[in-house]
Amino acid sequence: MTAQTLPPDASVNDAPEKVMTRWLWLVGVVVLTAGILFGYDQGVISGALTGIKRSFNLTTLMVEIVTSWVTLGAMVGSLVAGTIADRFGRRATVLVAAALFISGALVEGFAPGTTVLIIGRLVVGSGVGVASVAAPLLASEMAPTRLRGRFISTYQFGITFGIFVAYLVDELLASGEWRLMLGLASFAGVVLVLLTLPLSDTPRWYLKVGRRADAEHSLQRVTRDNATAAIAELEARLDEDTATASWKEILAPRWRRPLVIGIGLAVFQQITGINAIIYYADKIFAAAGFSSVAGQTAATTWAIGAVNVLATLIAIAFVDRLGRKPLLLAGLVGMGVSLTVVGFAFLSLDHVTRTSSTAANAGSKGPSDAGIITLVALVVYIASFAFSLGPVVWTMINEIYPRQVRGRGVALATAANWFSAWLVSQFFLSIVKRLGEPVTFWIFALLCGVCFVWIRLKVPETKGRTLEEIETMWADESST
Numbered sequence: 001m002t003a004q005t006l007p008p009d010a011s012v013n014d015a016p017e018k019v020m021t022r023w024l025w026l027v028g029v030v031v032l033t034a035g036i037l038f039g040y041d042q043g044v045i046s047g048a049l050t051g052i053k054r055s056f057n058l059t060t061l062m063v064e065i066v067t068s069w070v071t072l073g074a075m076v077g078s079l080v081a082g083t084i085a086d087r088f089g090r091r092a093t094v095l096v097a098a099a100l101f102i103s104g105a106l107v108e109g110f111a112p113g114t115t116v117l118i119i120g121r122l123v124v125g126s127g128v129g130v131a132s133v134a135a136p137l138l139a140s141e142m143a144p145t146r147l148r149g150r151f152i153s154t155y156q157f158g159i160t161f162g163i164f165v166a167y168l169v170d171e172l173l174a175s176g177e178w179r180l181m182l183g184l185a186s187f188a189g190v191v192l193v194l195l196t197l198p199l200s201d202t203p204r205w206y207l208k209v210g211r212r213a214d215a216e217h218s219l220q221r222v223t224r225d226n227a228t229a230a231i232a233e234l235e236a237r238l239d240e241d242t243a244t245a246s247w248k249e250i251l252a253p254r255w256r257r258p259l260v261i262g263i264g265l266a267v268f269q270q271i272t273g274i275n276a277i278i279y280y281a282d283k284i285f286a287a288a289g290f291s292s293v294a295g296q297t298a299a300t301t302w303a304i305g306a307v308n309v310l311a312t313l314i315a316i317a318f319v320d321r322l323g324r325k326p327l328l329l330a331g332l333v334g335m336g337v338s339l340t341v342v343g344f345a346f347l348s349l350d351h352v353t354r355t356s357s358t359a360a361n362a363g364s365k366g367p368s369d370a371g372i373i374t375l376v377a378l379v380v381y382i383a384s385f386a387f388s389l390g391p392v393v394w395t396m397i398n399e400i401y402p403r404q405v406r407g408r409g410v411a412l413a414t415a416a417n418w419f420s421a422w423l424v425s426q427f428f429l430s431i432v433k434r435l436g437e438p439v440t441f442w443i444f445a446l447l448c449g450v451c452f453v454w455i456r457l458k459v460p461e462t463k464g465r466t467l468e469e470i471e472t473m474w475a476d477e478s479s480t
Helices: 022-056 060-088 090-109 114-142 145-172 178-183 185-196 203-208 212-222 228-241 253-271 274-279 281-287 293-318 324-355 369-386 389-397 403-435 437-458 467-479
Strands: none
Touching: 022 060, 022 090, 022 114, 022 145, 022 178, 022 185, 022 274, 022 293, 060 090, 060 114, 060 403, 090 114, 090 178, 090 185, 114 145, 114 203, 114 389, 114 403, 145 178, 145 293, 145 389, 178 185, 203 212, 212 228, 253 274, 253 389, 253 403, 253 437, 253 467, 274 281, 274 369, 274 403, 281 293, 281 369, 293 369, 293 389, 324 369, 324 389, 324 437, 369 389, 389 403, 403 437
């Protein structure tokens, strides 16, 4: 990645490659750290649930609430984050997210009962929601246009790495130290604060609030070029949009297509099953025949966590080369096929369980052939998601909205993402209990197919286009 001069629509431009400054590196590290915190809080609950159930004697409904209400907090946090990001800046919003991470993790770690634990989950969730708006927004406005996809994908890489770290912690603390599992996020929150404090805000935001000198200083820190001319050009383009758009303006007919595309991508990312697998991975592997807690946790750590991290690197490497749509469509094919296989594998497991005449056959020491097939299929699913819907959705959400509605547009799409995540995680166990694992996974596979068709027909390619060019594309379509 390199520092470049400012394009018409971004904070740094597409001039020939130059050495990237330490401040632009720092932006990348902040975005990465915010993603790690997000991912850790997503993944750690999978291993903590066993200890929490033992401590508080939870019913299935309460397990779903403790697991899923972090997403309700995220939905609220993402809506609030749009206003904070537009009014107080992207940097300040990242700091708010860090403070929520720290306080929520401490509440979780010291919770004396279920009610306080749920409150802690809501606070942590709000931090996740704020970070999921602020960090990609910071990346999209600081990154060179030709590397914008990679910068935003770094956030998704942070999420996957955070999930992997959470699974490792779960494996190391498999004896049931759930308070420590949850409380460790507070240390990462402190690290995020320390990394963010030296940063300035984005030149785009400074110009939006009339702080031209700060905009020049901010740009000067992330590029070695003279920023005066570039700032003047960007300032001229922003003059017509100095006011923050209202929610009514975001819903205006001229911006309806990017709004629908952003929300659609956000919803499909969740309803194709990813968080059900992330949150309940241990339970899925238990049902697949991994009988010991250690076996379930190890399968989760390496089959889900490690593969998730490695496959995300594919997106970082190719999102700005191959484009957004090819990665999305290829990933959805892999996800749909693997989920179909998982459904048939569970159908086989159900048959073996019903027809088994001995306890030894029904509860063998290791997973059955169908259990191994489930493991392999889930590896394919995670890999397919990690190079497609995972990073590419966040990339597109943060580049398709016009400049005057970007903060709240990103917030609205992110809130839709978290509401969908809550629906899936809140009712996944109940749906499995009612319909069984095979039908549940086939429903997810069907939704992958629906998403494939919708993206193929309705979602445009944004690779190589500046933010200004993307905005012009929507304006041209609305005038025809």
